[in-house]
Amino acid sequence: MAETYEKLLEDSIDIAAPADRVWALVTDIPRMSKWSPQVVKSTVKGGEVKLGATFSNLNKQGIKRWPTAGKVVRFTPPADGATGDFAFKIRENRTVWSFELAPTADGGTRLTERRETPQGISNVSLVLTKAVLGGQKGFTEELRRGIRQTLEKIKAEAEA
Structure with a gap:
């Protein structure tokens, strides 16, 4: 029987900084390793983060490392008090990460x-998570902690 997974992981934080400053941080994919405990390195093809941009990641869990590829699927900067939305889809597991x-x-x-799963999580990813990354329950808790750490680190940098 396949392990079940949570369709939505989500956390929020209030930051004492204007949205354009926060936007500049969350859309700086090459700097994501500074905030996310799972990301070792990210490289954007062509160097510019925009709608449709693609990038590669090297992720980690302890001594384990694995590559993923992402594509920016939403890129709406905040303007005049409106909400901003930045999202990318990870090819290997079909998850969508957003800010x-x-x-x-x-x-x-x-x-x-x-972290959303509008198309589910790929079977390959489910199998590898179970076999290599400690199973869905443990990995999900790790992702939750990682989301919180990422938000806290972005907040600290935006408020500095």
Whole structure:
């Protein structure tokens, strides 16, 4: 029997910084390794992060390393108090990771990070997660902690 997985992982944090500053951080894919505990390195093909841009990641869990490929599928910068949305899809497992930026009443930004599975998770990814990464339950908890750490590190940098 295949292990089940959570269709949505999500967490938010309020940041005392304007949305354009937060946007500049979350869309800087090559710097994601600075904030995400799972990312070792990211390289954007052509160097420019925009809708349709593709990139490669090297991810980690302890001493284990694995590559993934992503594509930017949503790129809507925040403007005039409107919500911003940045998302990318990971080819190997079909998950969509996103950052939503919403204005707060005090002039700051509420940043929400999500991992969604609108097309499910690929069978290859499910099998590898079970065999190599500790199973869905443990890996999901690791992803949750990673999302929180990522949000906290982005907040610290945006507020510095």
